[in-house]
Amino acid sequence: xxRLFVFIVFVFLYAPIAFVIASSFMEDGSFTLKWFENVxxxxxxxxxxxxxxxxxILSTLISVxxxxxxxxxxxxxxxxxxxxxxxxxxIPEITEALSLLLFYNFTSFPLGFYSVLLGHIAFNxxxxxxxxxxxxxGYERSIEEASLTLGANEIQTFLRVTLPLAMPGxxxxxxxxxxxxxxxxxxxxxxxGPGFQTLPMLIWSQAVRGSxxxxxxxxxxxxxxxxxxxxxxxxxxxxxxx
Amino acid sequence: MRFFAYPAILYLLVLFYLPLFIVILYSFGxxxxxxxxxxxxxxxxxxxxxxNSIILAAITTVFCFxxxxxxxxxxxxxxxxxxxxxxxxxILPFWxxxxxxTYAIMSILTPLGLMFTFTAVVIGMVYDYLPFMLLPIYAxxxxxxxxxxxxxxxxxxxxxxxxxxxxxPQSMPGVVAGVILVFIPAxxxxxxxxxxxxxxxxxxxxxxxxxxxYHDWWRGSAISIIYIAAVLAALAIYMKKAxxxxx
Amino acid sequence: xxxxAVELEEVSKRYGNFEAVTNIELAIRKGxxxxxxxxxxxxKTTILRLIAGLIFPDKGKIKLMGEDCTFLPPYKRNxxxxxxxxxxxxxxxxxxxxxYGLRVRKIPESEIKRRVLECLEIVNLDPRTxxxxxxxxxxxxxxxxxxxxxxxxxxxxxLLLDEPLGSLDLKLRQHMMTELKRIQKNVKTTxxxxxxxxxxxxxxxxxxxxxxxxxxxxxxxxxxxxEKPKNKFVAEFIGEMNFxxxxxxxxxxxxxxxxxxxxxxxxxxxxxGIRPEKIKIGGDTENVFRGKIEEKIFLGGQVKIIVNVNGIxxxxxxxxxxFREGDEIEIGWNSEEVAIFEA
Numbered sequence: 001x002x003r004l005f006v007f008i009v010f011v012f013l014y015a016p017i018a019f020v021i022a023s024s025f026m027e028d029g030s031f032t033l034k035w036f037e038n039v040x041x042x043x044x045x046x047x048x049x050x051x052x053x054x055x056x057i058l059s060t061l062i063s064v065x066x067x068x069x070x071x072x073x074x075x076x077x078x079x080x081x082x083x084x085x086x087x088x089x090x091i092p093e094i095t096e097a098l099s100l101l102l103f104y105n106f107t108s109f110p111l112g113f114y115s116v117l118l119g120h121i122a123f124n125x126x127x128x129x130x131x132x133x134x135x136x137x138g139y140e141r142s143i144e145e146a147s148l149t150l151g152a153n154e155i156q157t158f159l160r161v162t163l164p165l166a167m168p169g170x171x172x173x174x175x176x177x178x179x180x181x182x183x184x185x186x187x188x189x190x191x192x193g194p195g196f197q198t199l200p201m202l203i204w205s206q207a208v209r210g211s212x213x214x215x216x217x218x219x220x221x222x223x224x225x226x227x228x229x230x231x232x233x234x235x236x237x238x239x240x241x242x
Numbered sequence: 243m244r245f246f247a248y249p250a251i252l253y254l255l256v257l258f259y260l261p262l263f264i265v266i267l268y269s270f271g272x273x274x275x276x277x278x279x280x281x282x283x284x285x286x287x288x289x290x291x292x293x294n295s296i297i298l299a300a301i302t303t304v305f306c307f308x309x310x311x312x313x314x315x316x317x318x319x320x321x322x323x324x325x326x327x328x329x330x331x332x333i334l335p336f337w338x339x340x341x342x343x344t345y346a347i348m349s350i351l352t353p354l355g356l357m358f359t360f361t362a363v364v365i366g367m368v369y370d371y372l373p374f375m376l377l378p379i380y381a382x383x384x385x386x387x388x389x390x391x392x393x394x395x396x397x398x399x400x401x402x403x404x405x406x407x408x409x410x411p412q413s414m415p416g417v418v419a420g421v422i423l424v425f426i427p428a429x430x431x432x433x434x435x436x437x438x439x440x441x442x443x444x445x446x447x448x449x450x451x452x453x454x455x456y457h458d459w460w461r462g463s464a465i466s467i468i469y470i471a472a473v474l475a476a477l478a479i480y481m482k483k484a485x486x487x488x489x
Numbered sequence: 490x491x492x493x494a495v496e497l498e499e500v501s502k503r504y505g506n507f508e509a510v511t512n513i514e515l516a517i518r519k520g521x522x523x524x525x526x527x528x529x530x531x532x533k534t535t536i537l538r539l540i541a542g543l544i545f546p547d548k549g550k551i552k553l554m555g556e557d558c559t560f561l562p563p564y565k566r567n568x569x570x571x572x573x574x575x576x577x578x579x580x581x582x583x584x585x586x587x588x589y590g591l592r593v594r595k596i597p598e599s600e601i602k603r604r605v606l607e608c609l610e611i612v613n614l615d616p617r618t619x620x621x622x623x624x625x626x627x628x629x630x631x632x633x634x635x636x637x638x639x640x641x642x643x644x645x646x647x648l649l650l651d652e653p654l655g656s657l658d659l660k661l662r663q664h665m666m667t668e669l670k671r672i673q674k675n676v677k678t679t680x681x682x683x684x685x686x687x688x689x690x691x692x693x694x695x696x697x698x699x700x701x702x703x704x705x706x707x708x709x710x711x712x713x714x715x716e717k718p719k720n721k722f723v724a725e726f727i728g729e730m731n732f733x734x735x736x737x738x739x740x741x742x743x744x745x746x747x748x749x750x751x752x753x754x755x756x757x758x759x760x761x762g763i764r765p766e767k768i769k770i771g772g773d774t775e776n777v778f779r780g781k782i783e784e785k786i787f788l789g790g791q792v793k794i795i796v797n798v799n800g801i802x803x804x805x806x807x808x809x810x811x812f813r814e815g816d817e818i819e820i821g822w823n824s825e826e827v828a829i830f831e832a
Contacts, residue, residue: 006316006328009309013335013372016346023349070250077244084251088258090477092430094446095470098453098462099261105459106264122257125250183339185433190453200341207345207437212352220345224338231337389576392543395563396570397590397643407589412580 017224024218035218044202045219052198055113055188056181059120064174066121067128068166074129075136082133088126096123097190104191111193119187124177131176135169168237175234183227199223269463279464288448288465295444298435299428302367303375306424307417309368310376314416315409318383319391332380336373343370344437351438363439371428375420382416383409422480426473445469491555494519494647494679495540500549502535509535510703513549517647517681517696522673524682524690527700528726533683534573536700537649540681542566554646569640570649575632577624583609583635584620590643608638611672630661637669641676648673650682654689666692687727691715699723721830724762731763731803734832746778746798751824758832765793765806767826774821778803782816796820 024035039045074082088096100119109115143165147157185200192201199219206216264272271279282288317328335343347366348357356362386409394404432446445465452462497515501508510532517523525533538544539551542563551559558566569590578586587608591601609616612634624632633653640648650669654662670693673680684690690697691711698708699722707719718724721732735744737757742749744761753759780798792810796803796818805820812818 002312002316002320006313009313010328010331012309012369013332016343016350016369017335017338019350020346066250066253070247073244073246079244079247084254088254091262091470092427092473094430094432094449095262095265095466095473096258098449098466099265100257101453102264102268102459102463103257103261118257122254125253126258129250179337183341185339185341200339203341203345204433204437207348210352210357212349216345217349220342220349223342227338227342228334231334385579387574387576389572389574390578392541392563393570393572393576393578393639394589395543396541396566396568396649397593397639398564399589399593400562400564403593407593408578 020217021221021224024214024221027214035214036222038215039218039222042215044197045199048197048199048202051113051196052182052200055117055120055198056178059117059124059181060174060177063121063124063128063177064170067125067173067177068132068170070125071129071133071136072162072166074133082129085126085129088123089130093186094190097187100187101190111191112196113193115191115193116188116196116198119191120181120184123187124180127180128173128177131173132166132169135172136166172234172237175230175237179227179230179234182230265463265466267463268459269467271460279460280468283461283464283468291443291445291448294442295429295446298363298367298442298444299425299431301364302371302428303421303425305364305368306371306375307420310372310379310420311413311417314376314380314383318380319386319388319409329380332373332376336377340370340433344434348437357438358440360439360442363435363442366434366438367428367431370434371424374423374427378419378423379413379416382413382419386412418480418483422476426476429472430469491552492519493517493552494521494554495523495681496550496552496555497536497539498550498552500536500539500546500551502539502544502546508703510539510700513705515698515705515708517679519554519679520677521695522670522680522682522693524684524694524697525700526684526687526690526697526726528685531685531700532703533685533700534651535703537570537651537681537683540647541568541570541649567646568649569643569645569647571636571640571651571653573651573653573655575636575653577632577636577639579624581624582620583614583622583624583627584616586624586635587639587642589639594643604642604644605638608642611641611675612638613668614638629657630665633657633665634668637672641672641678645678647679647681650680652684654684654686662689669693691727699726701726718762718828721760721762724828724830729765729804731765731768733761733763733801733803735759735761746780746801746803749776749827751827751829753829756831760830760832762828762830763822763826765804768803768805768820768822770805770807770809770818770820772819772821775823777819777821779817779819782812782814782818785812785814 025031025033027034070085073079097119100115100122103109104111104115143161144157147161148154152160183200184198185204188198189201189204192198197205203216203220206213269279270276313332317325317332321328344366347369351357351362351365356365390408391404394408395401399407429444430446430449431444432450435442435444435447436450449462449465452458452465493516495515495517497513500510500513500515502510513536515536525536527533535544539546540553542558542561542565545560549559550557553566553568563570578589581589584605587605588601591604596604605620606616609619614631614634619627619631619635624635627635636653654665657665666689669680669682682689682693694711696708696710697714699706699714701722707714707723709717714723715727718727718730724730725732733744733746733749735742735749735758737753737759740750740752742751742753742759742761749761751761778798780796780803782794783797783802784795786793786795787810791806791808792812794805794807794812796805798820803820
């Protein structure tokens with residue numbers, strides 16, 4: 001009995017996804033790749049893709065540097081008030097989004113790529129901090145001390161011991177930051193300016209008008225694929241603990 | 243060494259905490275001072291919106307719970323052979339962005355002609371928020387061993403009594419976490435009501451309108467501050483309870 | 490009134506293609522401390538779970554106190570069970586854990602209190618100190634006792650114990666063995682105790698059953714099973730045993746170590762078994778063999794020496810510490826000390 005219920009819930013979870021993927025290969029009942037061709041030929045989509053990508057890469061880069069160094073500092077020196085980094089994660093996204101908009105308005109900061117980027121970094125720094133700190137916390141002290149007693153100085157210890165150990169955690173955090181930026185919608189749409197559009201914004205702008213079309217389905221299917229790949233990468237990196 | 247953390251801290255102060263402070267300023271009528279905006283926001287028309295949001299969030303939470311609990315129970319305590327696979331399948335949608343998941347629901351509801359109804363919005367909300375309810379509940383249930391349930395049977399308790407006295411009480415921390423993880427963000431949700439409901443107004447859609455359409459920073463800020471206050475209050479209650487509950 | 494507390498008649502249980510237990514016949518007497526002893530995977534826990542009602546047999550009947558309860562669920566059987574991982578309820582304190590079965594039966598509060606306190610005292614836990622404690626604040630041994638108290642509180646006809654001492658360290662285990670025996674004598678409940686540790690079984694049981702690969706090999710008192718093992722498996726599993734192959738030749742046996750005096754009927758090839766402690770050093774026995782000491786192992790109270798007789802290694806036990814490796818000695822035994830098995 002319970003098994004049936006569980007099965008139904010899983011169908012509920014996956015039917016919409018399956019439907020989107022299936023319909024992106026269909027035209028009037030027969031198989032076609034036409035919609036995917038449309039996706040790759042569409043200029044708007046290409047621009048949005050470039051925007052999303054550069055946004056994600058830059059925000060990941062900067063937030064990882066800021067977040068990792070902060071995590072490291074907190075761990076080594078036992079700093080307090082790390083709740084500074086927890087609040088951004090707990091606050092509802094829409095609140096964050098509108099606060100940024102007000103901030104830019106207040107400071108007359110132009111809205112566009114950079115306004116979005118700065119907003120993404122703020123959120124990602126907090127995430128990176130939390131993830132890296134959690135990962136490093138297990139190892140820190142004794143391993144570094146062991147290295148020092150074996151004759152390596154601070155810099156050598158950092159390069160040969162700390163950094164390699166921290167790597168999986170840093171890469172995992174990077175993946176998360178990337179995904180968060182890549183998929184982000186709410187913050188982005190509040191802080192964007194004229195002419196700047198990311199992939200989520202593009203999907204939204206068409207969908208909110210009620211126009212579901214197969215090209216959009218195809219685009220969504222591709223994005224679903226990318227999400228799955230990133231998820232898989234994350235799991236693999238996470239598994240590499242030692 | 244400490245100064246390594248300063249860039250990040252500085253960044254957050256300027257681009258997270260300062261903006262929030264500015265919202266508070268605007269809610270009080272910046273550049274003037276006034277409590278009017280708070281009063282306006284408590285008027286009947288806004289109140290209806292608040293009620294809508296609460297109803298929607300509550301219904302979403304209830305349905306998420308009804309769907310999530312049995313599934314979490316099954317995977318944690320019954321599945322055995324397929325446990326890992328089912329777990330992966332449950333977590334997978336989590337990795338797909340909210341927007342894409344909502345679009346997927348939209349694409350299946352459209353041919354069914356169910357769009358732009360309250361039902362559609364609820365379906366969309368439940369679909370998007372289900373993992374947030376399921377995972378915490380699963381985490382709590384996971385801690386209960388099969389032998390505890392067997393022990394309860396040998397002590398004379400029927401399966402139903404065992405569930406009431408042994409299983410459910412131990413799953414409470416997860417249930418509470420799930421409720422918070424769903425109800426609070428659902429209150430401020432605007433993607434789903436906009437995409438699936440058309441004219442259904444919530445705190446989220448009103449915020450959107452006030453900020454992005456009417457540029458009404460003041461009323462928007464007032465509403466947002468009230469929303470945040472509610473969120474923080476709920477969190478405070480949870481923190482207090484969580485201190486007493488064994489997690 | 491029923492004579493037996495637990496009866497299993499031709500009970501079998503399989504999982505897919507795997508036969509967990511085959512044709513089990515068991516009759517456990519009321520008030521007995523009965524152990525089921527066997528290696529890992531032999532099916533002993535399966536038997537226990539069948540008696541508990543956590544699983545049902547594919548064939549056969551199970552009776553408790555004379556009543557057929559083959560397919561009754563656990564909560565309808567008059568049993569209590571102590572699980573291998575103890576399965577205490579972490580969200581309830583000690584008192585509530587022990588009281589659980591009583592609350593489920595809707596027993597009045599005053600009676601509950603009386604029984605819980607009584608059971609805590611039986612297992613030697615001071616109620617004043619322990620009643621309100623949380624489970625995670627207790628040591629392994631203390632948790633052990635709470636688990637036993639909880640199962641005893643409902644006054645079951647039969648108490649089932651699934652390798653309860655496995656996770657305890659040696660000293661604690663020895664202590665708990667005495668405790669369990671004392672508790673059983675005190676409450677006079679039938680105990681069915683499952684373990685892979687022969688010491689536990691031999692020390693505590695009134696009778697025990699040896700099980701291997703889902704089949705019962707022998708049932709008897711500890712002395713019977715030790716002194717007169719029915720087959721090679723039991724002989725080897727319990728205690729130490731020397732095995733020597735031999736051909737039967739009228740009234741004696743021919744083996745690689747020499748001639749052995751023994752009378753065997755109906756078999757042509759046998760394996761004889763002789764326990765190390767039954768072998769005497771020196772020539773004063775019915776059978777005598779010469780060999781060279783290959784190895785000497787100091788065990789504390791005794792010395793184990795491995796003697797090589799014509800290429801066969803014989804383990805012997807002695808109190809005398811004077812032997813050295815390389816010495817030539819005589820060892821031997823009397824016929825009645827020997828067990829004879831089919832080859």
